[in-house]
Amino acid sequence: MAMSRWSYRADQAVFPLLMAAAGAASLRHASIRQTEEWLGCLLSGVGAWTFLEYVLHRWVLHHVPPFKRLHEAHHAHPGEFIGTPAWLSAPLFVLAWLTLARELSRPAAGGAAAGLMAGYLAYSLLHDAVHHRRATPGGWLARAKQRHARHHRPGARGDFGVSTAFWDRLFGTATTIRCNGSRRRGR
Template identity: 45%
Template sequence: MKLLSTDHSPMAYALDFVFYGAACLALLGYLVVLAPLHHWGRLAGWALLGMLAWTTVEYALHRFVQHGLLPFSRWHDEHHRRPEALISTPTLVSAALFLGLVYLPTRWALGPSPAAALTLGMLVGYLFYSTVHHAIHHWRMDNAWLRQRKRWHAQHHHVYPVSGYGVTTRFWDGLLHRATTRWLTR
């Protein structure tokens, strides 16, 4: 079924960015209109937590799912073989995961406004990751930070495929490398 394909047409690939941009705006609009003013500080904290949590999810998905779990690793191998191809998780799948693993459990545990704020943060993180990943594969780089990300990601693709799992940050790669090295040298 084409809706569940990882190899996208240019339109389907672009619609993913549009969908997540619109979802971020919708969640932000919901919070601005319906969340009580005296909760905005706490909700901003939930959104920030969501953005930070995304970096952990990004690393874990890439390292343990896309590089270790069938059939995801087979699909991801195709991205490594054709890095310029428009390959990504189908929007239907990623949206269902955000809904089922982030929004609904948080809504059940904390209520609608914290769930919207946490999900907003995660979606902003995901949209940022998607944009950076697209940029490092398709754009010419004038920005030093993006050039650094491009070099780091190119090493992951071509030189050290067992490292460099973070696309937007090297934090988790560095932390887990130091922890593993310390554990192995005991």
Template identity: 40%
Template sequence: MPLSPIGYYSDFVVYPLLITALAASGLVEAGLSGVGWWIATCGSFIGLWTLIEYLLHRVVFHRFPLIRDLHHDHHVNETASRGTPSWLSLSAHGLVFLPIWLLTNFEIASAVSSGLMIGYLWYVCIHHILHHWHPPHAGYVYRLKQRHALHHHIDGDGSFGVTTGLWDRMFGTATTKQTARRS
């Protein structure tokens, strides 16, 4: 959805602060004996975020009528300040954090939520870079930019992963340069 400049850039401030506070609190709660477990859990949920990102983009952003229309506006006007308002994404993270905390403990809830929030922040940063920066023609970010451009301009029914192409390859939705040339 359209956002003001403050609304658009707020994730870049709010999430690092929240992740830092949550991770620090969780690591203190874990103590020296639980730090390795906490980091492994957090890392696992960073990885899980990439699947969530893929599914949200493929299913929600491209299939749900109202959201699909808002997302289509992003495809048409790629550099406009559009995105998920921080209050909405933070609410979704809260809907994960609170039940886990209530059902388990703060240590587990902080590791899971920190991982998901780091994954989300990485997605927000990468997506911004893909639409607003011109990375060197080599490396990870340039490959992501090429794949995302295929999604925007050639095949809106493929290449749904923004931070990785792993899930597109696994689920058969990867758009390659060869596929694009045939289109």
């Protein structure tokens, strides 16, 4: 939904606080082995987020009402501050943390939740930068901007990953621009 610049970027303040809370709550009195378990789950959570990002973008944001309509507004006006507000996203991640805590140990649940949040925060920062920041030509941000610009082309059905192109490559939805400028859809 359309937001002010500050609401749009509230994620960038809220999620570091949530991650700190997940870290503090799950690492209090933790042993070395539990800390290692926490770190392993943190990395797994980041990886899991990249897959979730792909799934949510490809199938939910592009097909499921009312998310589809809201996401179409973002596609139509990519420079505007249209996205998921922190008051909606943050409780969902807390719910994920509580759900994980029912199944896993305290360090594992806290680490996985912090990893999911770190992945979401990275996605949020990158998607903001892709649409609102200048990039050094040839740099990683320029490449991310180019990949996401391909996704924003009218009628495009690929390049759903913002944080990474890995899942697009795996599922055959990565697109490329040929040397002659024509566009090819990946498989």
